[in-house]
Amino acid sequence: MSPLLAVEDLSVSFARGGLLNRLINPFPLPSFNVIDRVTLSLMPGETLGLVGESGSGKTTLARTILGLVQAAAGRIAFEGRDVKTQADFRAMRRRSAMMFQDPVASLSPRLRIGTLLTEPQVIQGVPMPDRRAAGRALLALVGLPASFVDRFPHELSGGQARRVCVARALAMKPHLLLADEPTAGLDVSVQGDVLNLIGELKRELGFAAIIVTHNLAMIRHVSDRLAIMYLGRLVETGPTQDVFSSPMHPYTATLIQSEPIPDPRRRGQNPAVNGEIPSVFRRPSGCEFHTRCPIARDRCKAEAPAYRKIGADRMVRCHFPLETGGQEREAFSRASTNQRGN
């Protein structure tokens, strides 16, 4: 089976300095890569979790895939065809959809829900004999009452606004859904609701999804594969269950260990990692995680590790990956003092 989406060596760079600086400075500041040579692929019907902390570039990557941010280098192929020009991206967006992070901000406050839901069809020129009926059908799809077509976004709760965003994203029957933090700001009892809805519709309609999030506890249940980002680079990818049960990159392992556990009998002793995420302006030399890595060695400071394949389906960017039974894993569990009881 060929992948639905293939991204190869994708980079996005932002220019430094303001407009004036760029115009008058004879030696312009070097631009820097916020996304650096990202390679990933997505099979039809698959769910990929894109995980990282703030500033890791996960949202920028999602927006670049849909052509909302211009890539500096690299290649995107969707359903086997290269996507290069704006026209290609427009054609791709007809068969893919994005759910933006803030549901209320992504719904225009002056339009009624019915109008908002059917905007994608209008923009893409899909004939709709009865626009209100189409709106009602989409509301029924996500389990909202038909009377909502006449409501305004501010009349909805956070969970309802998310459902409207899900309905709008699915209006064009996309083959690919990109969901940026679909549960941010939702209560835990409502979060499950939105994720169950996306899961059910996925089984029914068969689209593939990329879910961008920092919520590890949630992504574990809704994704098939995980891609972990740090400072604009992928540091690890692999099947979700494998990544959780045996993380290979020390960053993945610290992320999993940092997550607070809702069980007072299993309190951690010390934070799994100290220090702060460095800035992409001043990317550390060698491996960018060496400044915080508990098992960093001299080689990590000097030499950037390659993104290499380990086993059948794991990719890791680390000189000393934490392989099961290996001495690195032992060293990591010794160095990381956040041991929890079971």
Add this chain to the structure above:
Amino acid sequence: MTGALAARDLSVRYETQHGSVHALRHVDIEAHPGEVIGIVGESGCGKSTLVTALANLLPANARIDGCISWNGVDLAKLDAHRQRLLRGDEIALVSQDPMTAFNPVLTIGDQLVDFQHHRKDIGRARKRARIAAMLGRVGISDAERRMQSYPHELSGGMRQRVAIAAALLTDPGLLIADEPTTALDVTMEAQIIHLLRELRREYNGIIIVVSHHLGVIAELCDRVYVMYAGEVVEGGEVDAIFHDARHPYTQALLACDPARFHERLDRLPTIPGVLPNLTAPPCGCVYAPRCDRAFAPCGTIAPPLVKLSASHVARCHAVTP
């Protein structure tokens, strides 16, 4: 200064043009020096109203019934001036995003000097020395240089550390942290949790942590109050709440947390139904419309607070000691 805090039969309603919103109803809580108290609940449960009432910072349209006592003094009976003195000296607040709590045009050092304006007994140089020491205690290296920084020059985690330092500078008997880690990334969150845990070893006042995140509460607190729709529905030792929850809402809330399941779930658990309208709260149990164990009296009679053990209480008809 240390002392005990207690709220007895505390109710708060907001008078709005659409009628009174009964945001807090008949809340009983208590806290003793050296304790870390967790207040957990979903949005709209009244946890922010509760801590705002404790800090005496409710807006003008709020009407308070019941009593909040601090060291045996009824806070509601104090005049505005005395209340203000108490807030500066004995009650300190750490907010969710300290960016909005700091003045963007003053340096950290200047602002932390101002935080100590109640301390008339010490001079500016001594105050700056105290700041440097306190910044060191909350894990900020290079304190002298950081005091020259403006809030925007610090990262989110660093700002939260400074906010905690600012709160501790007044040596408060009550430290209220309202969603202290919600704005932070998970690795920073772990560090702030660790910091609060370390601080409590030397600090013997009361810390109240408000959060919607069950993990944060479990990692930090000694005792927990679970709130729903303006009421405390269950309270007890952290271990009892997480391992022997008795109220159906607490049980449902715990069951919803995906962090509790390591095997992949095809359907995540949820709590069906919606929060009751607080302009006209139901006359029976507030949770009855969503409760799977509701029976005859739940719809009409407000459940009593049932004492399950010395420290464990639940407001439910279906529980028995």
